[in-house]
Amino acid sequence: MKTIVICSGGLDSVSLAHKVAAEDTLTRLVSFDYGQRHRKELDFAARAAERLGVPHDIIDMRPIGAALTGSALTDDIDVPDGHYAEETMRITVVPNRNAIMLAIAFGVAAANGDDAVATAVHGGDHFIYPDCRPAFTEAFDAMQKAALDGYADVRLSTPFVHRSKADIVTEGAKYGTPFAETWSCYKGGAHHCGRCGTCVERREAFDLAGVPDPTVYDDPDYWRAAIAAREGR
Template sequence: MSENKKAVVLLSGGLDSTTALYLAKDKGYDLYALSFDYGQSHGRELKAARDVAQEVGVEEHVVVETNMSAWGGSSLTDEEMEIPEGDDSNDEIPSTYVPARNMIFLSYAASYAEAVGAQHVFIGVSEVDYSGYVDCRQEFIDAMENAINQGTVCAVEEDKEIEVHTPFINMTKAEEVELGMKLGVDYSLTWTCYRGGEVACGDCDSCVLRLKAFKEAGYEDPVEYE
């Protein structure tokens, strides 16, 4: 690791991003958490992000407001689209895909990183259990990292390139849960369900993948389900 020990971690409050935050902490980074109020259908995950950031003890937690519901295109941002039930055998891109969401998030993360002097950005994407989301592939991450380092003064003028870390890119969610348990992640604070409410629904795509991961890892999910 370079001498620069500041890291911006994209923190949604879900399983992946929370594990990434704990991992960055374990590696000794000073943590700057970045979350988004992007017009998603409920705020339950944002509450989880705040709870996780407080529990871990980040240097700063910024919540960005950006209205992606203005154009919809996803059942997470368009009230007229219904969130489908989960199907882990489905090989089609689900309606919960938010157009270019990780592209937008990583652009904000790059700006935030340059502003605070961080050369590291963590994002909890995986090519293995990624629901067909095209912005979770290594090819996309490599392209974004290149764009970031072509478009930031710190990289172009100061030779301080920003590295995008994807520690779970080749991991299954079960392997990620196993790692998280070793890191002491408090998964009871996290929220993965696509539907808002007091308890998780248990049958949306995100819940199905999460429950499967905990079962395969041999742990009980501490989150309550309907």
């Protein structure tokens, strides 16, 4: 099955790209510049495409992103520290981001004769991001079948939608994902900060999966305190 992977350059999407390359026919990686706080993750997506020997498309969504205001990922708002599931992480929601990206990716797939668009949404995203939940992905897949009826047959592939980030680490390790060549941190410094929601979630996932974490964190031990605070310990 010829498959496009939406790739941010993060652990989840790069692991997915390696999984698709091993199991199906990976045709290209598609990334989006929507005016996020930093472009560092896009460099890691480009490296993944080069490593896997496929084209890499970066879609410029900056004018659209400028209109999707109110998120710590696009505006001059501090990125909160703490566990990903905390209520404060809702400030990182970019409204309708995945819906917009997927619609574009489906158009790219249809134009190029691909069979599927794969995205790495996972169970840990459900609490915060509505366009990562199964109800959304199933409805979107049905909508695209209607949108492309008679022109192309493209399906939405979401192999992680009912799985945890620890499961993604396990799958990534299975397919030889170079985890050090992925970027998760929202803050975009020289190293992963170790304190933002994605850093805490990333560090916890490696621990739960029992896979060594090669990531360099500025604060490598904060994640334990963040998890303890979430659990009320």
